[in-house]
Amino acid sequence: MKYILLWFYFLSFSCIAISQNHDTVHIPVNRLYFHDKIKNEQKILDLHDGKADKFLNTSANEETDLKASDIVFSKITDLRFSVEVNKEIEKNNDKIRQLSYIETFLKQIKQSLKDRLINANDVPEVYSTFVKLLEKNRRGEDISDEIKPVSYPVAKINTAIFFDNKGYANSRNLVYLKYAALHPDQILKSIRPYVQESYADSLITLACKNNPVQIYSYAQSKTSPEGKLIHRSENGMVKAVAKLSQTPNALLYFPFLDNLLTEKITIDSIRKFVGDGENGYDSVGYFKLLVKTEIEYFMRMAPPLRDTPVAMFGVNGLRETLRSKALQHFITPINTLHDVNNLNVRMKAIDPLSPVELYYMLVMGENDIYTSSYKHSFNRMMQRMGTKPRGDSLLQNVHFDFFKKFIKMAANYNKLDTFLKTMPVKSGEILMKAFVANLDKTGNLEDAVDVADSYSSISDKNLLRTIFNYVVINEQRNQQEGNTRGKIIYNLLKTIMMSADSTVRIDLSATLGIPSIYDIEAKDFKDENGAIVQQVFFYGDDDGKAFFPSFLKSFSPKLWNINIKKEWVEIKALKSNVWVFANRPLDSDENLDDSAQVHLNNYLENNKMWPTVIVHRGHSYWLPRTIHRMSGTAKVVLIGSCGGYQNLNEILQVCPDAHIITTKEIGKGDINQPILNALNQNFFEGTSVDWRSLWALLTKQFMNDPKKEVRESWENYIPPYKNLGAIFIKAYNKQAEASNL
Numbered sequence: 001m002k003y004i005l006l007w008f009y010f011l012s013f014s015c016i017a018i019s020q021n022h023d024t025v026h027i028p029v030n031r032l033y034f035h036d037k038i039k040n041e042q043k044i045l046d047l048h049d050g051k052a053d054k055f056l057n058t059s060a061n062e063e064t065d066l067k068a069s070d071i072v073f074s075k076i077t078d079l080r081f082s083v084e085v086n087k088e089i090e091k092n093n094d095k096i097r098q099l100s101y102i103e104t105f106l107k108q109i110k111q112s113l114k115d116r117l118i119n120a121n122d123v124p125e126v127y128s129t130f131v132k133l134l135e136k137n138r139r140g141e142d143i144s145d146e147i148k149p150v151s152y153p154v155a156k157i158n159t160a161i162f163f164d165n166k167g168y169a170n171s172r173n174l175v176y177l178k179y180a181a182l183h184p185d186q187i188l189k190s191i192r193p194y195v196q197e198s199y200a201d202s203l204i205t206l207a208c209k210n211n212p213v214q215i216y217s218y219a220q221s222k223t224s225p226e227g228k229l230i231h232r233s234e235n236g237m238v239k240a241v242a243k244l245s246q247t248p249n250a251l252l253y254f255p256f257l258d259n260l261l262t263e264k265i266t267i268d269s270i271r272k273f274v275g276d277g278e279n280g281y282d283s284v285g286y287f288k289l290l291v292k293t294e295i296e297y298f299m300r301m302a303p304p305l306r307d308t309p310v311a312m313f314g315v316n317g318l319r320e321t322l323r324s325k326a327l328q329h330f331i332t333p334i335n336t337l338h339d340v341n342n343l344n345v346r347m348k349a350i351d352p353l354s355p356v357e358l359y360y361m362l363v364m365g366e367n368d369i370y371t372s373s374y375k376h377s378f379n380r381m382m383q384r385m386g387t388k389p390r391g392d393s394l395l396q397n398v399h400f401d402f403f404k405k406f407i408k409m410a411a412n413y414n415k416l417d418t419f420l421k422t423m424p425v426k427s428g429e430i431l432m433k434a435f436v437a438n439l440d441k442t443g444n445l446e447d448a449v450d451v452a453d454s455y456s457s458i459s460d461k462n463l464l465r466t467i468f469n470y471v472v473i474n475e476q477r478n479q480q481e482g483n484t485r486g487k488i489i490y491n492l493l494k495t496i497m498m499s500a501d502s503t504v505r506i507d508l509s510a511t512l513g514i515p516s517i518y519d520i521e522a523k524d525f526k527d528e529n530g531a532i533v534q535q536v537f538f539y540g541d542d543d544g545k546a547f548f549p550s551f552l553k554s555f556s557p558k559l560w561n562i563n564i565k566k567e568w569v570e571i572k573a574l575k576s577n578v579w580v581f582a583n584r585p586l587d588s589d590e591n592l593d594d595s596a597q598v599h600l601n602n603y604l605e606n607n608k609m610w611p612t613v614i615v616h617r618g619h620s621y622w623l624p625r626t627i628h629r630m631s632g633t634a635k636v637v638l639i640g641s642c643g644g645y646q647n648l649n650e651i652l653q654v655c656p657d658a659h660i661i662t663t664k665e666i667g668k669g670d671i672n673q674p675i676l677n678a679l680n681q682n683f684f685e686g687t688s689v690d691w692r693s694l695w696a697l698l699t700k701q702f703m704n705d706p707k708k709e710v711r712e713s714w715e716n717y718i719p720p721y722k723n724l725g726a727i728f729i730k731a732y733n734k735q736a737e738a739s740n741l
Contacts, residue, residue, distance in 0.1 A: 025081050030092065034099040038080050041106035045072055048113055050610035050633050051528050058113060058120045058632070060656040061737055068123035072109065075127065076102060089138065098138065101161055105130050108157045116654075118153045126154050133158050133165075142167030144174060152178035173197060184210035185314065188218050188226055195225045205235045212241045213254055213316040219245040237261065237310060249274050252286070255318035256293060258309035283329040284352045290322045291360050298401040326364040334373045347376055355384045356397050363402040366409060367620040371716060374413050382422070391422040392431070400434075404447050407435050411454035417463065429466060436470045436493075440478060440486030445732060448489050449648065452724040455497050468497050488735045496724050496731075508721075512731040515657045517721045519690045520635055525683065527610045527633070529577075532683050534613035534676070535604070536582035537626040540593035544585035544618060547669050551582065551617070554673045567596035568603075578683045579609065597629050604631075612636070613679065614655075615672065623647055627654060634658050636679070636689075636720075638672060648726050652733070659691070659720035663713070670710050671717060674698060695719045 027035055049057040054073045056065050083089060083098045109126065112118045118126065129150055133143045144167035147155045155178055159171040176194055180187050180203050187207035194200055208215045218226040219242040230242050240261055244250050247267065252274045259265040273289055275281040297309045297318060311317045333349035340346040350358060358381040362374065369377070382389050395403050410416040420428040439448040451467075458464055471493045478486030492512065499506040509516040525532045536551070538544045555562060555571050560580075563570040571580035583600050586592030604611065611631040616623055616639040623639060627650045630637070634655040639647075639662055651658060661675065678698060682689050702714035720726070 022077070022081050025084050027084055028092075031084075031095060031099065034096055034103070035080055037103045038076065038099065038106065041103055041110065042073060042076065045106060045110050045113075047608060048110065050608070056113075056120055056123075060734065061121075064120045068120040071123055071127045072106070076106065079131070094138075098134065101134055101137075104161045105157075108160060112153065112157055117156070122151075122153055125150065126157055129154050129158050130161065133162055137162050137165050140166070142170070144170040147171040147174050152182055173199075180206065185214070188214045191229070192225050195229050200229055201233060201235075204229055204233055204238060208235065208238045208241060209310070211314040211317075212237070212257055212311050213251060213314065215241045216245045216250055216254070248276065251316050252321075254311050254316050255290060255321045257311040258297070259293065261310060283325070287322075287325050287329060287353075288357060290318065290325060291357050294318060294322055294360065295356075295398060295401065299399055302399065322360065323364040326361045327368055330361050331365040331369050331373065334377070335368070335370045338370055338372055343376060347380065350377060350380065355381050355394055358384070359394060359398055359406065360402075362409060363405045366405060371413060371712070374409070375415065378410070378413070378415050378418075382418070385422075389422045391419045392424075392427040395431070403431075404435055404450055407431070408450040408454045411457040414457065414459070416454070416458060417460050420463070432463070432466050433470050436467060436474060439474070439489050439493075440483055445489075445649070445729060448493065448732075449725040449728055451493060452496055452728040455493075456500055456722060456724045464497075468494070471497060484739050485736070485741055488732060488739065488741075492728055492731050492735070496728060500724070508727060508731075512727070512734070514727070514730045514734055517659065517727055517730075518692060519688050520659060521688045522682070522686050524635055525612045527608070527612070529608065531577045531579060531609060532613075533604070533609045533611045534578075534580045534615065535600075535611040535631065536580065536615040536617055537597060537622075537629065538583055538585040538593065539618040539622045540585040540588035541619070544588075544593070547617065548582075548585045550669055551673070554669075554677075555580070568600045573680070573684065576684050578680060581609075581611070594625070597625075601629055613676075614638070615676065617667065617669075617672070620647075624650070627651055630654055636661070638675065639663075639667060648723075649729055652726065652729050656730070656733070660723055660726045661717065661720060662723060662726075663717045668710075668713050670705075670707070671702065671713055674701065675717075691719050691721050 043052070045056070046052050046054055049055075051057070054069065056069045056072060058068070059065055080099060080102055083095050083102075089095050089098060105127075109118075109123065112126075113120075129146060132146050136143050136146065143158075143162055143165045147159055147167075150158075152175065155171070155175045159168065159175050162168060162171075165171070173194070176190070177199065179190070184206050187203050187210075191200060191203060191207075194203075204215070215230055215238060218224065219230045221227040222231055230238060233239060233242070241257070244253060244257075244260075247253065253260065253267060253270055256265055256270055260267065270289070272280075273282045273286040297312055299305075300307045300309060301312075309318070313319055330349050330353070334347055337346040350361065353361065358377055362369070362377060362381070365374075381394075385394060395406075407416060410419050420431070423431070435454075436451055439451065442448075451471075455464065455467060458467070471490055475487065475490035475494055478490055495506065495511055496508065498504050499508050499511075508514070509518065527533060538548055538551075552562060552569065559574055561572045561574060563572070564584075567586065568581060568583045571582070573579070581600060581604065583593060583596040586596050588594075610633040612633055612635045614626070614630045614634045614637045616626045616637075618626070624647075626639070627647065630651075632654050635658060637651055637655065637658045637660045639651075639660070648660065648662075651660060663671075675698065678694055679689060682694075699714070702710060705711055705714075
């Protein structure tokens with residue numbers, strides 16, 4: 001298919017090639033160097049995906065990649081030759097300047113693809129704008145009129161190229177305003193060069209609405225350019241935050257900022273829980289106040305008010321603080337004592353919490369809570385609801401806040417049946433109907449992914465039938481309404497749910513039109529040099545430092561050679577071209593692990609080694625950094641405590657065809673390494689990876705393990721072909737792109 005499309009594009013643009021007839025264009029010796037620099041940048045871009053084939057394989061859409069490839073390898077070549085034949089460019093220096101702009105354009109494309117500022121779909125617009133600006137700049141005209149209507153990435157890339165244009169200053173302001181609109185959380189970090197501009201005050205107000213914590217941080221320094229800008233503001237919210245910046249422990253007051261601004265609560269009433277910084281902090285009382293405020297704020301966000309309180313979201317906002325305090329004061333203590341058999345000792349931290357407070361602790365701990373911690377906390381929540389607990393009453397008390405997340409977690413930990421039995425059958429049916437309703441109305445796929453993940457964890461056949469029937473009803477409704485997005489979501493869920501029934505033989509890969517989720521061919525793991533490269537991300541906290549030695553010991557000297565370097569280790573198979581690279585877990589407090597990962601990535605890129613297996617060894621809060629650093633060439637990604645839709649979606653944006661292995665808990669070395677050993681055996685033998693066969697083999701191995709914790713942990717691992725959330729995202733992205741959604 002790729003070559004058919006290439007032929008199509010060749011025919012489409014053959015007139016350009018014929019008219020310019022590159023072979024007849026004479027390039028003077030004194031300009032050959034500048035042409036060679038352009039050709040060198042094309043070669044570097046060609047290796048962006050790890051293969052030198054004049055094809056940019058950067059997206060899931062082949063036609064999109066072909067259009068980008070045509071620009072980089074064909075149109076740019078035409079453009080550099082056009083500089084030589086353009087009679088309006090007479091002087092040597094002017095021709096060199098034009099060629100330098102073209103070289104810089106390629107450099108900008110390369111860096112922007114690497115930084116994920118753009119993708120292949122953006123390249124045509126970036127190029128068409130560049131061509132317009134190249135001509136305007138040659139004529140000495142202001143380029144800012146062309147910068148105004150385009151998107152931020154297009155504006156940023158092209159403005160940087162024409163830094164010597166008379167309209168550069170105005171264009172730079174336009175770029176920054178576009179950036180600020182997209183990233184209000186970055187305004188204070190980037191506004192210093194623009195503090196004297198007329199729009200600076202309005203941007204400070206926008207920044208405050210998005211993240212008042214940042215305003216607080218910068219307001220503490222009244223003499224800094226940002227501090228002066230904040231303290232001169234006449235906006236009421238900005239002034240209140242600036243004043244609060246003088247209060248000790250102000251960050252603990254921020255979640256209640258909306259109520260403070262409207263005088264529904266006072267600083268003194270919060271201070272009795274916060275204390276004075278040295279003494280008096282009441283962790284339980286503070287958490288209870290957070291829960292009470294969350295319920296109040298959520299009611300305001302629901303119809304008919306639809307009012308989002310100040311500091312509800314963002315860093316140190318109400319939701320984030322509620323999550324961090326649930327983790328700090330309750331989840332971490334009971335996780336840490338997971339080996340303690342006496343439940344009164346292990347679960348002591350949650351003794352003061354009511355059923356509603358335990359509910360919020362559970363949903364806020366989705367990414368971090370251990371299986372046993374969840375189950376014991378759930379049981380205590382049910383016990384404290386009385387001798388005749390009513391699950392529907394609990395949900396009414398929280399006004400159904402996070403109820404879909406609660407149902408998903410209950411299903412994943414086999415507690416949903418228990419919860420539903422505490423309410424009348426009719427109430428349970430209404431609840432499950434709401435669980436699968438309006439999935440097309442949200443701004444993302446999170447709720448739909450939760451439904452997919454939950455379905456795979458439910459064993460009750462009646463409940464499965466109920467959920468499936470509601471999905472079918474919603475699919476029919478969206479068909480009648482002509483809602484394309486809704487039809488895709490519910491049709492995919494229906495297909496995935498049908499595939500979960502062993503009596504219905506459905507090949508999801510073929511049915512959904514996505515690459516195979518059941519196997520990976522051996523050749524797909526190799527880079528252009530025939531090497532299979534694996535990269536393991538370690539972090540320099542106590543766990544990373546503790547587990548790293550056992551990780552190294554797992555590589556037998558009979559099979560592997562280990563080369564320990566300053567910041568990473570290189571592990572090379574003795575009898576095959578298989579490599580494992582892992583950064584050393586250097587001290588995270590000093591960001592040494594971060595530097596090690598950056599330097600290792602640079603080393604791999606400079607040596608044209610492209611990892612196809614990625615392993616995340618660390619807590620869930622480190623995962624975003626792994627995702628940001630992982631190679632787009634990855635075919636297998638092994639992570640622990642994935643955290644649901646957000647992380648799955650980000651992984652698949654980086655590696656659209658990746659096979660993702662996740663676990664409901666933190667990944668364990670006793671399990672991760674045998675998985676990698678099994679993969680390496682395939683690599684040594686040069687055979688494809690068949691997940692169903694490999695998983696059956698591993699299941700037999702782990703179920704016979706003498707360690708109970710290993711057997712229990714293995715049950716929480718999910719293979720790629722059963723990772724319904726990831727399968728749903730892959731299939732949705734493909735169908736949405738085909739439908740131009």
